[in-house]
Amino acid sequence: MHKFIVNQEALMKNVFIKDDTILASDENYENEETFLDKVNTQKKSFLDTHIHIKIKEITKFILEEKELAIQLFFKKGNKNSKTYFQFNDISEYTAVKEYFLYTTNFSLKKESSNSFSSWIKQALYTIIAFIMTIITFNMARSIESGDTVSISGGKRGLKRLMLLLAESLGTTNTIVVGSLVVMAFLYWTYTSYKKGKKEIEFYS
CATH class of the missing domain: 2.30.29.30 (Pleckstrin-homology domain (PH domain)/Phosphotyrosine-binding domain (PTB))
Known part of the structure; x- marks a missing residue:
């Protein structure tokens, strides 16, 4: 040529x-x-x-x-x-x-690649939902045991919301609702991961 x-x-x-x-x-x-x-x-x-x-x-x-x-x-x-x-x-x-x-x-070859940014936000939300479920569950357990749950430190609005949920749901319902929320976030993370996954064709 x-x-x-x-x-x-x-x-x-x-x-x-x-x-x-x-x-x-x-x-x-x-x-x-x-x-x-x-x-x-x-x-x-x-x-x-x-x-x-x-x-x-x-x-x-x-x-x-x-x-x-x-x-x-x-x-x-x-x-x-x-x-x-x-x-x-x-x-x-x-x-x-x-x-x-x-x-x-x-010869033609293929490799998979995935964009980290396509699912990291969803994964962080999943972790936050899991942590909030654990905290709310512990609050509910303390309330059911007759202990006083105090609100102190920063983010008092969020803590009051979790305390309200703990009082309303109790330990069992907190686990049920929290698990559903975490599973929903996990599914969102998984679908975002799949969408961000690409197959690249190249010659080598």
Whole structure:
């Protein structure tokens, strides 16, 4: 393959592919001749990024057909890096995709990933509901034993509410209601976890 790509909307605005070499730049040099001169001689400004990749240095790539993009992972020495190529149309994307599939000889693999932020809030609410159930149960048990339950310290409004619930429900009903609330939060946490779980396809 011998291909020079210009996409001014992309992160890497120029991409050059020839044989086993991939060159890229986040600066648009407009044409292949100027691009090769700048990249091969490292004539760039302080903020410009030039990338040199050999096919043997590629460790993984992810195809994103809807975005007409390929996410490329590679290793130079002991350093793992990645870049993101975006293409102008489906034919350009397909040509580069076929090039990577043919030259790397990688096979399709899948892995699951999950966003921690998609369920952590729900998990915290579950823990809080469990703690409040235990506190309310202990209040109810003290009341049933004839002990006086005092309200002191901070968050008195919340403590008064739990005391009212303890007086109204008693120990048995506190456990029943508290368990139902905790189970509802657990279910919410589980469904949020499942929704946040994604299967990623990649070639390696």
